[in-house]
Structure formats: structure tokens, C-alpha cells
Amino acid sequence: MSAEDPPAAGDETTVRTKQNFIQAIVQQDIAAGKNDGKLVTRFPPEPNGYLHVGHAKAICLNFGLAEEFGGRCNLRFDDTNPAKEEQEYVDSIQSDIAWLGFDWGGQELYASNYFEQLYAMAEQLIGKGVAYVCDLSPEQTREYRGTVTKVGTDSPFRDRTVEENLDYFRRMRAGEFEDGARTLRAKIDMASPNMNMRDPVMYRILRATHHRTGDTWCVYPMYDFAHGQSDAIEGVSHSLCTLEFENHRPLYDWFLDHLDLRARPEQTEFARLNLTYTITSKRKLLELVEGRHVSGWDDPRMPTIQGLRRRGYTPESVREFCSRIGVARFNSTVDMVQLENALRDDLNQRAERRMAVLRPLKVVIENYPEDKLEEREAINNPEDESAGTRSIPLTREIYIERDDFREDAPRKYFRLAPDRDVRLRYGYVIHCNEVVKDERGEVTELRCTYLPETADGQPPEDGRKVKGIIHWVSAAHGVTAEVRLYDHLFSTPHPGDVPEGGDCKDNLNPSSLEVLQGCRLERGLADAKPGDRYQFERLGYFSVDPIDSRPDSLVFNRAVSLRDSWAKIEKKGSKK
RNA sequence: UCCAGAGUGGUGUAGCGGUAGCACGCGAGGCUCUGAACCUCGAAGCCGGGGUUCGAAUCCCCGCUCUGGAUCCA
Numbered sequence: 289m290s291a292e293d294p295p296a297a298g299d300e301t302t303v304r305t306k307q308n309f310i311q312a313i314v315q316q317d318i319a320a321g322k323n324d325g326k327l328v329t330r331f332p333p334e335p336n337g338y339l340h341v342g343h344a345k346a347i348c349l350n351f352g353l354a355e356e357f358g359g360r361c362n363l364r365f366d367d368t369n370p371a372k373e374e375q376e377y378v379d380s381i382q383s384d385i386a387w388l389g390f391d392w393g394g395q396e397l398y399a400s401n402y403f404e405q406l407y408a409m410a411e412q413l414i415g416k417g418v419a420y421v422c423d424l425s426p427e428q429t430r431e432y433r434g435t436v437t438k439v440g441t442d443s444p445f446r447d448r449t450v451e452e453n454l455d456y457f458r459r460m461r462a463g464e465f466e467d468g469a470r471t472l473r474a475k476i477d478m479a480s481p482n483m484n485m486r487d488p489v490m491y492r493i494l495r496a497t498h499h500r501t502g503d504t505w506c507v508y509p510m511y512d513f514a515h516g517q518s519d520a521i522e523g524v525s526h527s528l529c530t531l532e533f534e535n536h537r538p539l540y541d542w543f544l545d546h547l548d549l550r551a552r553p554e555q556t557e558f559a560r561l562n563l564t565y566t567i568t569s570k571r572k573l574l575e576l577v578e579g580r581h582v583s584g585w586d587d588p589r590m591p592t593i594q595g596l597r598r599r600g601y602t603p604e605s606v607r608e609f610c611s612r613i614g615v616a617r618f619n620s621t622v623d624m625v626q627l628e629n630a631l632r633d634d635l636n637q638r639a640e641r642r643m644a645v646l647r648p649l650k651v652v653i654e655n656y657p658e659d660k661l662e663e664r665e666a667i668n669n670p671e672d673e674s675a676g677t678r679s680i681p682l683t684r685e686i687y688i689e690r691d692d693f694r695e696d697a698p699r700k701y702f703r704l705a706p707d708r709d710v711r712l713r714y715g716y717v718i719h720c721n722e723v724v725k726d727e728r729g730e731v732t733e734l735r736c737t738y739l740p741e742t743a744d745g746q747p748p749e750d751g752r753k754v755k756g757i758i759h760w761v762s763a764a765h766g767v768t769a770e771v772r773l774y775d776h777l778f779s780t781p782h783p784g785d786v787p788e789g790g791d792c793k794d795n796l797n798p799s800s801l802e803v804l805q806g807c808r809l810e811r812g813l814a815d816a817k818p819g820d821r822y823q824f825e826r827l828g829y830f831s832v833d834p835i836d837s838r839p840d841s842l843v844f845n846r847a848v849s850l851r852d853s854w855a856k857i858e859k860k861g862s863k864k
Numbered sequence: 865u866c867c868a869g870a871g872u873g874g875u876g877u878a879g880c881g882g883u884a885g886c887a888c889g890c891g892a893g894g895c896u897c898u899g900a901a902c903c904u905c906g907a908a909g910c911c912g913g914g915g916u917u918c919g920a921a922u923c924c925c926c927g928c929u930c931u932g933g934a935u936c937c938a
Contacts, residue, residue: 306877306878306879306885306886307878308877308878332938333938334937334938336937336938366938368937368938369937369938371937372937372938424936425936426935426936429936430934430935430936433934434934435866435934436865436866436867436933436934437865437866437867437934438866438934439866440934467936468936470936471936473936480867481866481867481868482867482868482933483867483933483934484933486934489935489936491936492936493936494936508936510936510937510938511937511938512938515938531869531870531931531932532931532932532933532938533932533938534868534869534932534933535867535868535869535932535933536933537868538868557869559870559931564875612876612877612887612888613876613877613887614876614877614878614887615877616870616876616877617869617870618869618870618871618876618877618931619869619870619930619931619932620875620876620877621875621876622875622876622888623874623875623876623888623889625875625888625889626875626876626887626888626889629887629888629889632900632901633901636900636901637901641898643898667897670896670898670900670901671901671902700899702899703899711897712897713897713898714897715897744897745897754897755899756899757896757897757898757899758898759898823898823900825898825900826898826899826900827898828900850898850899850900850901851899851900851901852899852900853899853900854899855899856899857899
């Protein structure tokens, strides 16, 4: 580059990297020397369900920040409610995070690790006179709390002495009282406009076997009493959570203020991810699984990490998606095509091309000798020369896609039709002479002739223009497989928007799954291994189902179709 | 009704007092042995009203709308 050259548009010195508001906060805090200039974040799932794409956003945020600023991100299971939590979920969550490509240092943490310390903190607050044991029943507690518009009423047990509270709390731990008989509450303000500050419960009595601590405890801390202190214990500097915890921040800070903790984590909230045509609610996803509307948490139609994984998504594409959608404080719904495009962009670069005919229609090339077999050279990936080439056999009888033939070709349709031409990808131009039908009038076979001079992309001698190019598979050499096509799980963009008494399940898309048998794949695909991904030319990206596929009966999942501008044209035409 | 938060093209996101940018989507064209990819061009936006200022998406005030908040859930 000569000295006169203007700086390139992408010049690093001229482009300020765009950052989201949390990156900005972190950068400022580090510059200001907060937490000795060290960033520590955490991802704190409750092990009571499978992770979904919304969690992926939080994971990418927390782990991504740690990577970017040379900090650390802890994986901490928020396991303070033994009634709901299970080891199975712990395992799946770890597997999902690892799949996404993040590293928590091999050492997962648990809020339950801190039960003893949290208990001591509770006694400390009792000692300070800011926590008390309350004998109100759950129902009474609710009544005394008031409503959003009506202030609460002080509990009659609010003014017990420190000694009395300590005694009761120790006996709670010792198991002297029934489940639900007493609670430990923070003495804050029953008239606070923030409901979370109306003497929130810190501990409840609950006899349930905990997945880690077994039966050693019968009192368990509530989320609010566990989360901030767990952050502090771990030296977390930035505690990122979703918007619905905004009203909890004063309480988060209150506990920290009243305990003598060295570290001072800071909670910042961001908007959770919503995606069109699906739901990101653990509860509702569970309903779909339990109601058998899907085959399981890993059904390829599910927005769970396991579902995306099985469908054929790459971890890179999910991370790229998370980076594209950004992070903000505004509740928003991201268009599903964003996710799909992230996958397309990734696989377009990396996936090898193959030919596959999903709905086969036999074509006999009448002037092609029966015993003739040509090996045609095909490019494995036009985006990556190093992927090389392969050879595919061409014979007299082949299969083409039913959709690539129309008896009555609409305007602008430039594939095969009676007395029309089309090019076989990597092969010759063929001309359709005759349409063979069965007694029901259904097209069963096409009789065609090929133009020998049109090999290697050469045009027909008579100057005819052939615009259409279609994929095909030799009838004698293809392998048969099952292919599963997926569409949106819900038929409406905002399935959660339902009228009173409605249910998002009313919006389920009845044709979200289409199973195709007898698909014909190019011969080399016989060796495809579970999880392998390919672009089936002109169709989309497909991967071998890791659960149901067998070497002798392959099952492919369509992860995402290719963009289809013909479908768009046709749709537009039919509207007019 | 009370508290908290948020409103920038269709969607998502930058901008932090000085000509409103990016991505996807959309439209038009080009290229192409994938109607893909790629390239070019284009349409489209600061919730409303007042103020402060030479100058406001940005600061102030008043509205409007949306989201969240009453589990011994997280």
C-alpha cells in the first residue's frame, strides 16, 4: 500500500468496535479498578430443566465477557429448591455448555456448596436484629404482604428478641418443626412499594432430598438470600440476570449491605431472548414434552440446545446468532430467520455439497446407452477449494425431484416441463419428450433425450438458452434414506400471544414435521456418520440424525432449507 | 391504581449535544453448471407535545404506550 492510499474501510484504527451496554459497563469498571480490575461473571442455571436458546444468549454473554476481558466465568448451579432439581438436569446443562464451546475450568459450583456459610450469615442477620422467625402460615404470609397497591401488615412475630429468634432458627434447622410451620424473614419494610422488600422469606422448612446434600438439611435458603451472597463468596464482580429480577436488585443489595462481605458484586439486568414461531419458557417447553407434542427435549423442532444440536445446528452458528442479536434492556422478539441465517452462513462456508432427491421422479434418457456409465466430477464446496472434488455416476436412468417437473409450467418456471430443456447439474442438458402416467393420472416417469455436446457446461449447438439446472441421482447407484423436514413448531409468529383462556399449544403447527421415506441420495452418502452435515444442493442443509440413523438405514434431518427465491416468486404470483 | 424499567426503519441493535449507522428482512439489477452463495443499487426510522441550546435521538418537563412486580419458585 502506498502512502497516498486512504485507509481501508475496515481499517482497525478507524473502526471502533461496537459494544453493548454491558460491555461498556465492564470496560469502565475495569478501568476504574473495580474488583482489582478483574472481571468475574457467572452463569447460574437452576437444574430443573433443559437449556434453550434463551439460555444460550446468557451463556454467550457471561462466558463471552470473560473471554473478551481476560476474566473468568463460573458455572454455578442455583440449587436451593430440592423439590424441583435433579442431577439429570445438571448433566445435560454441562453437556450443552461444553457443546457451545465454553469452559468453566472443569469445576462446576453449586449454591448448595455454601449452605453452611449462608446459614451462618442468616444467624448474623438475626444477631443484628434484622431477621426474625415468623410463625405465619403460607396463606397468612401472603395476606399480610398486601398487594401492589395496598401496603402490607407487620407480622405479629416481627419483634421477637434476638435470643428467641436464634433459638427458633436453630430448632428449625434441627428439624423440630413441620414443613412450612415457620420461616426466617428479613426485617425490612412491610410498607415498601417494592413487594420484594416486604420482609422477604430467607429460609423455609422443607423436607426433600437434595440432589447434592441429601437429607442433611431441612431448611433451605430462598433465591434472594442465596444468590447475591453466592456471588460474593465466589468473588463475582458482575452478576448479570434478566429483566424480571430488576425489582430484586434492592434486596440483593440489602443483604450485601447488612453482611460483612469483602467482595461487592453488582447486579445488572438485560432483556431475555424471545424468538418468533417458538417459545422460550421452560415451563411451556416441559408441557410440550409431557403432552407428547414433541418427541422429547431433543426433538429437532424444540428451541432447546439439545434440539438445535440434534437438528444439525453448529455451536458456532448459535454463538454467531447470539452475537448478532446483541444485548439491551428492551424487551424484544428476534425473528427466527436470524437464527436460520446464522446457520446458513456457517454451513455455506463449511458443509460439503451432495446431491439428494427427496421426492424421486424417474427419468429415462432414451438416447443414453443402457450399459453406459460416466463418472462426472463434482465440486465438494465452491466456498472452499481445499474440499476438493468427487465423482458421481451418470446412467441412463436417474431420479430427479418431482418438484423440478411441471406439466403446466408457470411463467418464469425454468425447470423441466413437456418439450422443454433443463440441465442436469454436472451433466448434460436433457429434453423432455414424453410424460408417462399411471391409471390414476399421476406422473410416474419422464422420457427424455440428452444433448451430448452439452457436457461441462457447454450450451446446445442450436443456441437454445437453458437456464434451469436441477439435481439428480443415478437410479442404479443411489442409496435410500429417510429424510425429516422440519418447519416452525408454531404456526404464528407470537405463539404466546393468546386470548383469555387460550393456550399457546393452540398455535402448534400441525405440519411442523414431515417424514419422507425412500429418498435417493448420492452414493457417497452411504458412509455418512451421525452428526455429519451436508448441503444437499438446491435443498438445504441436512445432518445425520444422531439417535435414529443406522448405517443401513440412514436418517437425515433438515436443519434449514436454502433461501428459495423461486418459492417467493411463485407465492407472489399466486397472490395476484 | 402503586413501584420499577423501557420506547431509534418491518425485525434486532449502534449512537451519549454537531449531517441517524450496522445486520437481517424487503425491492431492483448483476454474476452464476445450486432460482444458493456472492456483488451493486434502492425504499424504509428517533412514541407524542413542550422547553433548554447556535444546534436535541441524546439534556429538562408533561403525556402516551409497552414490559415486569403480590410462590415458604428461580
